Amino acid sequence: MEPYTMPLAPLEALDAPPVAVEVVLLRHDPAEGFTYRQLATTLRRGMRPDQAARSLALLGEGDDTHVVHSTSWRTTRQGGITLTYLVHPDPAPGRPGIPLPEPHVIAYASRPGHPTPQGLEMGHVVAHAVRHLAFLEGSDPAIATHPELVRSLRSLPATTAGEIPYA
Template sequence: MDPAREATPPPVMIEALLLRHDAAHGFAYRSRTTPLERHTNPDRTARRLAGLVDDDDRHLVHSTSWRATEDGHIVLTYLVHPDPDPAQPAHPLADPHGIARGSRPAHPAPAALALEHVAAHAVRHLAFLGRTDPTITAYLADRPHTQQALSTLPPLPAGQFQEVVLASSAREA
């Protein structure tokens, strides 16, 4: 392997998931991605991707996750709400409850991770913040339809599971 390549960090990509919600259709999202330029703030890059200016306080911009891609990139995902251009086509989020997870304890990444999984994780993350972060709670208070939809999700940190007693565990007790 080339030693110079090993010394070069993997390229970081910034992904903005532009989220919208309406009572009739539920959540929908679209995604925009760009490389993070050297000496550039990732938050500012996410705002730029969404078409927002730095002092825009009408939109929520929050980092929700990261992932590694097969081509060697690190993708830092930001949720942007509401979608600044709702006339653009978006993907419906069929199941914000769906969780992608690895199948083995030492391999946490799921075998197949789709953008819908990333979007569902971001929505659950927002639901958690809406209950725990005063800034996000105040932001959502002005958006009652979104706040109501988020209230249907479990009040857990994104990625945390509720305790479930498995049938085999119950028999052992």
């Protein structure tokens, strides 16, 4: 017996939810810790999310001096989707940043089968993004080629995303 697969409609025929692209511009000071700025835009028809993230950060297409990494997505209360990208280093380090509190707070869902944590705040999203990159630091060559970022990530406690012990 063949397994049943639902036929997919062409993407153009679907009433797609709105998609936002959010960029976390990250910086790290050994004495002060991590700070960030957040920028967001609605994804325009025909624009790729990576392109929108680079545009928000004011990075040219050939700019490889910055890490641009997709770290997560989440739904909005209105049924849309937000794609989060982390950019390091912040292309405008002189602009005010928001301190990322230490220790980084990890947001957890309260019930199995309901993955969105209650009370999710931007600090949770940024902490997840930073720990996501820390988890990839040893295996992702795009991150490994940025020594300043690697030093910053190695300043974190040993527990990174994917290595959190269960209570």
